[in-house]
Amino acid sequence: MFSGKWITVFLSISFQSPYSPELNPIERVWQYLKQHLSWENYDSLSSLKEKVSCVIQGFSPEIVISLTGWDYILSALATVA
Numbered sequence: 001m002f003s004g005k006w007i008t009v010f011l012s013i014s015f016q017s018p019y020s021p022e023l024n025p026i027e028r029v030w031q032y033l034k035q036h037l038s039w040e041n042y043d044s045l046s047s048l049k050e051k052v053s054c055v056i057q058g059f060s061p062e063i064v065i066s067l068t069g070w071d072y073i074l075s076a077l078a079t080v081a
Contacts, residue, residue, distance in 0.1 A: 025068035032067055 021027035
């Protein structure tokens with residue numbers, strides 16, 4: 001439980017630019033998802049949700065790694081960990 005004592009931690013806070021997809025791997029996931037949804041018309045929101053669910057459930061570990069596992073992100077995470 002927190003005892004109320006302050007712990008000094010040295011942190012360096014750096015802010016991302018407002019639009020920086022190269023620093024945000026989820027952008028590639030959205031791009032992949034949109035590619036699988038384009039050129040189709042959906043009769044209802046539920047049919048769109050169903051299609052999105054099917055695409056996401058079809059993600060293999062290899063697909064996720066290829067979309068989000070950029071070398072510079074992995075090396076930065078390894079350095080921090």
